[in-house]
Amino acid sequence: MLARVSRHALPVLATLALFSSSRADAGAIVVTYGDRITHLGDASAQSLPEVAGGKVGYKHGYWGVFWVDLWTHSGTFCVYQGERYHPISRAEAAQLLGKREDELWTPILYTIPLGWPILGAIIGVFAIVGSREDREQKRIQSILEDERYRSAAEKVFARMKQTAPAQPSDPSVPPEEPEAFQARFQAAVEVGVDELVRVGIPREEAERDLSMMIQVILHAHSTNQASAS
DSSP states (O other), X not given: OHHHHHHHHHHHHHHHHHTOOOSSSOSSOSOEEEEEEEEEEEOOTTTGGGSSTTEEEEEEEEEEETTEEEEEEEEEEEEEETTEEEEEOHHHHHHHHTOOGGGOOOOHHHHSOTHHHHHHHHHHHHHHHHHHHHHHHHHHHHHHTOHHHHHHHHHHHHHHHXXXXXXXXXXXXXXXXXHHHHHHHHHHHHXXXXXXXXXXXXXXXXXXXXXXXXXXXXXXXXXXXXXXX
């Protein structure tokens, strides 16, 4: 399962990378990265004379693709003005904001970058799709190996051969009309379905699975013919 998820997820990551932009380079770029300051609050009135600008924030570096952060690093509380900042401790930040230390949290998008839940959702979707594909492939394989369906399919093709119109020797005689062929084919399939119903398979299930089996057989036959030519 992990191998399949990786096979699906890697192209998604590559696509995100190819269509992303970077702060550092110009033109068509690969990744986004840099520093970001998240505003936590203004310093309390008692601290304003000691703090230039009066803004308290949390500065961290980030790296990502397509403006979506995948990794954050080097986080620190700070006082800042514009893009200029001065690192401070959690205790100092709490004091400047008039809060207790246990009331001061790092920004959620620093702890859990936005890209993580997005990638998690993508991987989850591919895991579900892959699981369904596995179940469908196993179901198809079991039908192809089922002697009841093999016998019914043989009856379908035998009926088609029996009811095929004689090939005219005159080339001016038009070939069988598509509508006539379709009607003949449906009648042949019905023969196979009746055979499956007689051995205890519900009609709806027999119709669905026998049609699928015939499609697989015809596809394999056409593929072999193309390879031979």
